[in-house]
Amino acid sequence: MLEIKNLHATVDGKEILKGINLTINPGEVHAIMGPNGSGKSTLSYVLSGRDGYEVTEGSVTFQGKDLLAMEAEERAAEGVFLAFQYPVEIPGVSNTTFLKTALNAVRKHKGLPELDAMQFLKLIRAKAKALNMNDDMIKRAVNVGFSGGEKKRNDILQMAMLEPSFAILDETDSGLDIDALKLVADGVNSLRSAERSMLVITHYQRLLSYIVPDHVHVLAYGKIVRSGGKELALELEAKGYAEFGSPEAA
Amino acid sequence: MAAIATLKDLYETLSPGLPGAGAAGLDRLRADGYARFLSDGVPTPKVEGWKYTNLRDLAGVSLAPAQTTAANTDIELPSVAPGKTHRLVFVDGVFNAALSAVGTLPRGVTLDSLRDLIESSPATAAEVLERFPAPKADTGLRVGPNPGRGQSGGLVGLNGAFLAEGAVLTVGEGVTLAQPVEIVFVAAAADGTWHPRLLIDVAAGAEVTVAEHHVARGGGATFANIVSGVRVAEGATLRHAKFQEEAETALHLASVTATVAASATYETFILTTGGRLARTDVQVRLEGSGASTRVSGAYGVDGSRHADFTSLIDHVSPNCTSREVVKGVIDGRGKAVFQGKIIVRPDAQKTDGHQLNRALLLSDTAEIDAKPELEIYADDVKCSHGATAGELDEEALFYLRARGIPADTARALLIAAFLDEVAGEIGDAALRAYATARIQDRIGRLTGITVDAVDAAVEE
Numbered sequence: 001m002l003e004i005k006n007l008h009a010t011v012d013g014k015e016i017l018k019g020i021n022l023t024i025n026p027g028e029v030h031a032i033m034g035p036n037g038s039g040k041s042t043l044s045y046v047l048s049g050r051d052g053y054e055v056t057e058g059s060v061t062f063q064g065k066d067l068l069a070m071e072a073e074e075r076a077a078e079g080v081f082l083a084f085q086y087p088v089e090i091p092g093v094s095n096t097t098f099l100k101t102a103l104n105a106v107r108k109h110k111g112l113p114e115l116d117a118m119q120f121l122k123l124i125r126a127k128a129k130a131l132n133m134n135d136d137m138i139k140r141a142v143n144v145g146f147s148g149g150e151k152k153r154n155d156i157l158q159m160a161m162l163e164p165s166f167a168i169l170d171e172t173d174s175g176l177d178i179d180a181l182k183l184v185a186d187g188v189n190s191l192r193s194a195e196r197s198m199l200v201i202t203h204y205q206r207l208l209s210y211i212v213p214d215h216v217h218v219l220a221y222g223k224i225v226r227s228g229g230k231e232l233a234l235e236l237e238a239k240g241y242a243e244f245g246s247p248e249a250a
Numbered sequence: 251m252a253a254i255a256t257l258k259d260l261y262e263t264l265s266p267g268l269p270g271a272g273a274a275g276l277d278r279l280r281a282d283g284y285a286r287f288l289s290d291g292v293p294t295p296k297v298e299g300w301k302y303t304n305l306r307d308l309a310g311v312s313l314a315p316a317q318t319t320a321a322n323t324d325i326e327l328p329s330v331a332p333g334k335t336h337r338l339v340f341v342d343g344v345f346n347a348a349l350s351a352v353g354t355l356p357r358g359v360t361l362d363s364l365r366d367l368i369e370s371s372p373a374t375a376a377e378v379l380e381r382f383p384a385p386k387a388d389t390g391l392r393v394g395p396n397p398g399r400g401q402s403g404g405l406v407g408l409n410g411a412f413l414a415e416g417a418v419l420t421v422g423e424g425v426t427l428a429q430p431v432e433i434v435f436v437a438a439a440a441d442g443t444w445h446p447r448l449l450i451d452v453a454a455g456a457e458v459t460v461a462e463h464h465v466a467r468g469g470g471a472t473f474a475n476i477v478s479g480v481r482v483a484e485g486a487t488l489r490h491a492k493f494q495e496e497a498e499t500a501l502h503l504a505s506v507t508a509t510v511a512a513s514a515t516y517e518t519f520i521l522t523t524g525g526r527l528a529r530t531d532v533q534v535r536l537e538g539s540g541a542s543t544r545v546s547g548a549y550g551v552d553g554s555r556h557a558d559f560t561s562l563i564d565h566v567s568p569n570c571t572s573r574e575v576v577k578g579v580i581d582g583r584g585k586a587v588f589q590g591k592i593i594v595r596p597d598a599q600k601t602d603g604h605q606l607n608r609a610l611l612l613s614d615t616a617e618i619d620a621k622p623e624l625e626i627y628a629d630d631v632k633c634s635h636g637a638t639a640g641e642l643d644e645e646a647l648f649y650l651r652a653r654g655i656p657a658d659t660a661r662a663l664l665i666a667a668f669l670d671e672v673a674g675e676i677g678d679a680a681l682r683a684y685a686t687a688r689i690q691d692r693i694g695r696l697t698g699i700t701v702d703a704v705d706a707a708v709e710e
Contacts, residue, residue: 048652051648072651072652073652073655076651076653076654087649090646090667091670092666092667092669097701098650098663099653101659101663102650105659106654109654142649162654
């Protein structure tokens with residue numbers, strides 16, 4: 001599904017990723033944990049194609065294709081999805097217009113017929129209902145006036161609509177209380193399948209009690225320093241990240 | 251100035267042939283206009299209100315009005331409610347009866363071409379014309395080194411010198427006009443000049459919606475110099491939208507002067523997407539207690555085109571509210587000007603006045619000159635103004651692209667979203683829907699992308 005080899009990336013000339021190696025197979029859920037400033041968010045932006053992140057070395061292959069050669073929208077159309085740490089508010093663009101435009105762009109890329117307004121509305125209502133989102137929320141401007149939890153649910157709704165084959169969840173737990181977290185985690189879990197892989201990026205073990213990963217990696221100062229099973233998350237929770245050194249040591 | 255010498259000949263040649271020539275009232279109005287043009291001339295950047303808009307392009311344009319209208323009636327007309335409006339049409343500035351469709355008006359309502367009115371009764375026409383206030387050159391109480399600031403007197407005078415074409419709408423006391431009135435100006439000729447006068451008089455308690463269109467159907471480097479007078483009497487409501495969508499080579503200068511009586515409402519929306527240079531100067535006087543106005547505008551300029559939105563909201567009486575929202579998109583080497591002034595006179599206690607203008611700059615060479623001004627002489631008032639200029643939000647752009655939306659479509663969506671707020675200012679649903687569609691059309695031509703919104707469908 002996804003193969004990251006010796007990935008180096010810089011932001012404003014400063015090297016943040018210093019040789020990441022990671023292979024994710026279809027259906028697997030990998031968690032990346034690490035201290036603040038370890039490069040977790042940089043990795044998610046490099047994979048999703050945000051401007052301003054320069055790859056200086058290495059490669060990323062997604063379903064046999066060179067991911068790094070693609071524009072952000074092309075990656076999304078190919079099946080890469082980023083659930084944002086801070087979903088963006090877009091006044092004046094309704095959720096429905098936004099998602100219909102996105103879904104039809106992705107469908108067009110895949111050679112599928114575009115959905116008309118009625119087909120689209122039927123689909124989004126069904127998916128929204130499963131996430132406990134009402135009509136008012138899907139009609140409103142994208143994320144405007146949404147609580148932290150509603151924004152995250154809206155991101156998961158987008159994921160449910162676009163049906164990516166690989167989803168990156170960037171600190172999806174940040175800013176959520178326990179009820180909101182459960183709701184979002186349920187949404188994510190319902191999207192787990194043998195064909196869909198996920199990369200869950202988080203600082204805390206808490207999220208991984210709800211979205212249980214197959215593999216856990218520790219990212220520290222630009223490198224994956226340790227990998228293990230889901231029990232590694234519990235160990236990190238108990239011991240903290242101190243043993244993985246400081247930025248100077250890396 | 252060469253134009254003035256030529257104009258003297260034109261004025262002397264043309265005035266004897268204008269409708270109602272020889273009738274004392276009209277002769278005097280025209281002579282006054284001509285005299286005012288001679289004394290004030292075409293405004294130059296030396297006048298403060300014209301500092302950012304230079305009319306040098308007028309030097310090559312004939313100021314004499316066109317005298318004929320196209321015989322062609324196969325012209326596609328814009329409409330906010332096709333087949334359901336009372337319509338007057340002007341082709342190349344001249345009233346066109348064949349294209350007009352006034353229909354049946356309720357009792358107490360008149361809608362006439364000014365030329366018809368003059369021809370049937372010059373005395374009545376002169377009387378009607380004099381009912382409306384002229385735009386004031388002095389737009390403030392402050393006596394400064396440049397008391398002539400904001401003056402458009404020369405242009406209004408020019409309009410008056412050739413007074414003949416235009417529209418007159420009167421709505422009698424307590425009448426609600428169910429269908430909107432449309433006044434349509436079509437530019438069909440390659441060039442040509444017109445100086446129409448639009449007069450709207452809404453009596454106490456009456457309610458009416460007016461849509462004014464300026465479009466090109468084959469027209470090119472035309473020059474429109476429009477002067478409008480608006481009176482909204484006690485408790486009346488006038489919703490007045492103007493869609494300026496002329497050719498990219500046209501010149502468009504308009505001056506609107508409105509007076510709003512106690513508890514009356516004047517809502518105006520101005521869309522500016524056409525013309526190499528387009529300026530609308532709006533002056534609203536809130537004369538009676540409890541009067542209110544909403545002034546909103548959207549513009550889009552690219553290439554090396556220029557749009558100017560200049561407004562003066564004058565709070566004369568207490569308990570009045572005003573709200574102004576103007577937003578525009580500037581691309582290429584386009585330039586926009588926003589000058590917005592709110593005056594709160596000493597008696598205008600409990601004034602509630604808000605003004606906002608925002609510009610979206612899509613290129614490094616796009617330019618906005620914004621000058622918001624508050625002049626407050628009363629102490630118990632709520633007034634605010636805000637001005638911003640910025641680029642498209644990179645975060646939002648990435649968010650859209652990360653969902654598979656191509657970059658150019660994402661830009662078009664964000665531009666539409668930026669302007670959506672202004673359309674939202676329009677109270678009337680049909681006008682709002684039409685404005686939104688025209689804005690989308692312009693964005694489509696700017697970006698090459700048509701965004702298919704589904705919002706309406708969700709309502710079912």
